[in-house]
Amino acid sequence: MDEFKRTYLRFCKEVGVEPQESVLTQLQEMRGTAGGSRLDLAGHSLSVDTCAVLGRVLQKDTLFTEVVLSDCMLSEEGTKLLLSGLCSNATIKILDLKGNNIRGTGAEAVGKMLVHNKTLRRLTLEWNALGVWDEAFSIFCEGLASNSCLAQLDLRNNQINHQGATELALALKRNSALQELDLRWNNIGLLGGRAILEALQKNHALVQLEMTGNNIPSDTLKALEQAVEHNMDRQSTLRESRSRSQVLSKEIQNLKEEKGRQFLALMETIDKQREELGRSNRTSSVRVGQLQEALNERKSAVNSLTAKLQMTEAALALSEQKVHSLGKLLSQANAEKAELLDRQAREIAKEQEVREQEGKLLREVNSLTEQNLQLKNKVEDAERRCKAQQDQIFELKKELTNTTAELKLRLSQAEGKGVQNSPVYIIQRVIRGMLVCRYGPLSRMRIPSLQELSRVKAAGVAERAQAEEELGKVRAQVRLEEQHRMSSLEEKLRAARQSRDESQAHCCQQKQTISELQAKNSQQSLEMDGLRRRIEELQQEVIGKEQEKVAEVSRVRVELQEQIGHLQAEKTAQGSLKEKIAALEREMKALSSNHREAMLDKESEVASLLERLRLRESEMQRMREDEAQRASFLQNAILTYVQGSPIGHYSPKK
Numbered sequence: 001m002d003e004f005k006r007t008y009l010r011f012c013k014e015v016g017v018e019p020q021e022s023v024l025t026q027l028q029e030m031r032g033t034a035g036g037s038r039l040d041l042a043g044h045s046l047s048v049d050t051c052a053v054l055g056r057v058l059q060k061d062t063l064f065t066e067v068v069l070s071d072c073m074l075s076e077e078g079t080k081l082l083l084s085g086l087c088s089n090a091t092i093k094i095l096d097l098k099g100n101n102i103r104g105t106g107a108e109a110v111g112k113m114l115v116h117n118k119t120l121r122r123l124t125l126e127w128n129a130l131g132v133w134d135e136a137f138s139i140f141c142e143g144l145a146s147n148s149c150l151a152q153l154d155l156r157n158n159q160i161n162h163q164g165a166t167e168l169a170l171a172l173k174r175n176s177a178l179q180e181l182d183l184r185w186n187n188i189g190l191l192g193g194r195a196i197l198e199a200l201q202k203n204h205a206l207v208q209l210e211m212t213g214n215n216i217p218s219d220t221l222k223a224l225e226q227a228v229e230h231n232m233d234r235q236s237t238l239r240e241s242r243s244r245s246q247v248l249s250k251e252i253q254n255l256k257e258e259k260g261r262q263f264l265a266l267m268e269t270i271d272k273q274r275e276e277l278g279r280s281n282r283t284s285s286v287r288v289g290q291l292q293e294a295l296n297e298r299k300s301a302v303n304s305l306t307a308k309l310q311m312t313e314a315a316l317a318l319s320e321q322k323v324h325s326l327g328k329l330l331s332q333a334n335a336e337k338a339e340l341l342d343r344q345a346r347e348i349a350k351e352q353e354v355r356e357q358e359g360k361l362l363r364e365v366n367s368l369t370e371q372n373l374q375l376k377n378k379v380e381d382a383e384r385r386c387k388a389q390q391d392q393i394f395e396l397k398k399e400l401t402n403t404t405a406e407l408k409l410r411l412s413q414a415e416g417k418g419v420q421n422s423p424v425y426i427i428q429r430v431i432r433g434m435l436v437c438r439y440g441p442l443s444r445m446r447i448p449s450l451q452e453l454s455r456v457k458a459a460g461v462a463e464r465a466q467a468e469e470e471l472g473k474v475r476a477q478v479r480l481e482e483q484h485r486m487s488s489l490e491e492k493l494r495a496a497r498q499s500r501d502e503s504q505a506h507c508c509q510q511k512q513t514i515s516e517l518q519a520k521n522s523q524q525s526l527e528m529d530g531l532r533r534r535i536e537e538l539q540q541e542v543i544g545k546e547q548e549k550v551a552e553v554s555r556v557r558v559e560l561q562e563q564i565g566h567l568q569a570e571k572t573a574q575g576s577l578k579e580k581i582a583a584l585e586r587e588m589k590a591l592s593s594n595h596r597e598a599m600l601d602k603e604s605e606v607a608s609l610l611e612r613l614r615l616r617e618s619e620m621q622r623m624r625e626d627e628a629q630r631a632s633f634l635q636n637a638i639l640t641y642v643q644g645s646p647i648g649h650y651s652p653k654k
Contacts, residue, residue: 001031004039004064007057017049037065042096044072051078055085062091070098070124079106087116096124098154103129107136111143114150122152131160131186138167144178145171152180156210165192169199172206180208188214193224200227201610207232219620223613230606241595248588252581259577266570273563277556284549291545298538305531312524319517326510333507340499347492354485361478368467375460382453 005027012019022044030040046054051074058067067086074082079102086092102110107130114120131137137160144150160168165188172178188196193216200206209228211221 001027001063004057004061005031007061008053011053011056015049015053017053020044020047020050023050023054037063038068039064039066040068041072042068042070046072046074046078046082048075048078048081051075052081055082057085058082058092059085059088061089065091066094066096067092068096069100070096072100074100074102074106076103076105080109083109083113086120087113089117090119093119093121095120095122097128098124099127101129104133104136106130107133108139111136111140114140114143114147117147118149120150122154123150124154125158126154126156126182128158130155130158131164134163134167137164141167141171144168145174147175148177150178153178154182155186156182157185160186160188160192162187162189162192162195165189166195169195172196172199172203175203176205178206181206182210183214184210185213188216190215190217190220193217193220197223197227200224200231201606204231204234207235219617234602237595237599245588245592248584252584255577255581259574262570263574266567270563270567273559277560280552280556284552287545288549291542295538295542298535302531302535305527309524309528309531312528316521316524319521323514323517326514330507330510330514333503333510337503337507340496340503344496347489347496351489354481358478358482361474365471365474368471372464372467375463379456379460382456386450386453 005024008023008027009019023041023046026041026044030038046069058064069082074097079097079100083106086095097110100106102125106128110123110125110130114123130140141164144153160183165183165186168183169192172181183196188211193211193214196209196211197220200209207228209224211224216224
């Protein structure tokens, strides 16, 4: 769409014409709505310059397949310029020129476009005036006659009279591509209807014809409908016969190709089997020679292997003696190994006892540490209580000092006044008594608590020192015992490892020698067994090869006989197929001849029907003329009667 718009603007610039705004707007809308392959400018008034530019653009356009220019108020010149560009267009298949008042020059341009355009399939010319000018409409009909691609033509409301219908009938006689024609609401009349009916006798492609609103008698319309139906039947029978003939020809061709392929495949298989038979004979002879040579070689190899077998048997006896002696050495090494294992077990038991004693000592140390922690907790509790009591004593002292100061102040005031028996003095004495009563027990409680705290601290220090002393002794003793035991265990372990390594090395050496001897013995025995089996296999292979050779020769003979039988059967089958093909061809010829005869019969029936129709029409025409003559005679008689009667002398009343 963008390319079409750019081309339109470029041609406008080349011609020096201002692009029409409505056309640009419509192109933009079509771009936004993804118009695809349909150019719709319906309802937009197009000027002559715009038509000229559009004609040049559509001349080489490959995007649009449908162009709608209905109700565009095209002028004669604009229509000519636009359709001149469509003459060489190769993509547009649908063209709508409805409601543009095309006449004269426009009709001629449409005819020229139909002559040159080879892709247009449907043309809509409704609501125009093509039939106004007879010469222009005849040119249009000439273009329609020479066109070979248009299938649908809409000529509704084009003011076509009986002369235009006659020209159109001549064009239909020459046109063999048009299938649908719409001529509704024109002025064709009886003569035009007869001309089109006569054209349908030669035109067998038109299968749909609309003739409503043309002042044509009903019998003519029925005859036109029958002719169109006859064309439809003819087209359907032609299509069926063509499809059947195509199917039959395809089947015959497929059968010929299939049989040709089968024959070629059969010949190829025969050639391949012959080649394989020759190759198998050559290979079998070569194999027999090779097997004979291999048998001779194997015999010599068997003789050499028997000599080697005797030598290996002597070596095997010596190796068995060595194995017996090495077995004795191995039993001694196993006994020494068992003794070393017993020693190691006893040493491990001793080590477990030492570990148990160490665990006991560790548990004692843990219990002592727990007791020490309990004593520390007790000391901390006593210190906290002592501190709390000291805080209470400090607070009480503070209160006492405050109260004593206040009382001294009041006492000094009271003494200054010289009143000993005053209430203040009495209160002072009471307060002193209360203080003595209150702080006396506290002072008495303080002394034993301090003593108990000092005693607990001393006991804790003593117990802690004792526990640390015992712990140090235990640790020193444990260290000494561990060092002594570790040194002794290391010496024993070193000795045990050394003896174990020696015994293991000796055992490994003995095992290695024994395994080597056993491997040699097994290898020699395997070689002997393999040689025996190989000799037996070679003998069986020679016998089998001879049997295979005989069987293969017999099988090849049987296969050749079967192939010859198959070839003969296929030959007979091909003969039967050829006969079937000939029968099918004869049947096709008979069907085609029957079809031709049926078509000729139908054509003769149609001709006889048309002749009857013509006779009927002539008879009806004669009857109409007779009736008209009778009516004229009757009218003359009535007039003479009226004129001769006395009533005819009077004038009618107004």
